[in-house]
Amino acid sequence: MKKIILILVVASISLVACGGFDSAARTTLYTTKKTLDVSSEAFLTAVDKLAGAGLLSDEMIQKLPAVADSFNVAYKMWAAATDAYLAGKEQETRDKIACLVVALEDILLAAKDAGLGFGTDKLAAVVQLGRELLADYVGVCHG
Amino acid sequence: MASPDLLKLILELLTAAIAPLQQLISAIKGSSSDEELLAELQRYRDNQPDIRKDLQKILDKYGR
Numbered sequence: 001m002k003k004i005i006l007i008l009v010v011a012s013i014s015l016v017a018c019g020g021f022d023s024a025a026r027t028t029l030y031t032t033k034k035t036l037d038v039s040s041e042a043f044l045t046a047v048d049k050l051a052g053a054g055l056l057s058d059e060m061i062q063k064l065p066a067v068a069d070s071f072n073v074a075y076k077m078w079a080a081a082t083d084a085y086l087a088g089k090e091q092e093t094r095d096k097i098a099c100l101v102v103a104l105e106d107i108l109l110a111a112k113d114a115g116l117g118f119g120t121d122k123l124a125a126v127v128q129l130g131r132e133l134l135a136d137y138v139g140v141c142h143g
Numbered sequence: 144m145a146s147p148d149l150l151k152l153i154l155e156l157l158t159a160a161i162a163p164l165q166q167l168i169s170a171i172k173g174s175s176s177d178e179e180l181l182a183e184l185q186r187y188r189d190n191q192p193d194i195r196k197d198l199q200k201i202l203d204k205y206g207r
Contacts, residue, residue, distance in 0.1 A: 051205040071194040
């Protein structure tokens with residue numbers, strides 16, 4: 001009885017430990033997608049309101065496409081990471097999430113450059129989540 | 144008949160084993176929330192937005 005229980009405990013702990021990345025990656029991908037949607041919607045709403053009020057300067061208009069493009073790059077990286085995850089490719093998932101973290105940071109930089117402050121706190125939280133996920137694993141963004 | 148010490152040890156081991164066992168069962172069965180999350184990821188993957196296009200629509204609306 002004692003041996004059976006010990007074997008079960010060891011097997012359980014081993015299995016849970018092995019499933020650590022899988023669970024964390026799934027949560028990160030899901031949270032990132034939700035946050036990207038909320039942030040991009042906030043961005044477009046802010047632009048709509050500013051334009052409607054005649055408050056968009058020429059300089060801001062010139063910088064807005066860079067923000068939109070950085071969102072598209074992040075969505076592309078998210079899709080690549082999700083494809084790798086759904087295909088069960090763990091190392092590739094790590095690498096793509098590393099690229100996704102870089103893309104999220106680029107949104108923050110582009111938004112700051114354009115003088116916008118839409119949901120950047122949530123994005124910063126997701127960037128941090130991605131960093132924490134990658135902290136114990138080797139992941140490289142190949143661009 | 145088992146001694147009280149042995150019974151106590153078994154009880155402690157059983158208590159310690161409950162949480163990992165629950166996770167073990169979930170991992171083997173695959174909980175419904177995990178399945179829902181995977182379905183959501185697949186659905187999101189198939190419906191990617193184009194923010195640049197959406198931005199251009201707004202700017203066009205205001206002639207900018």
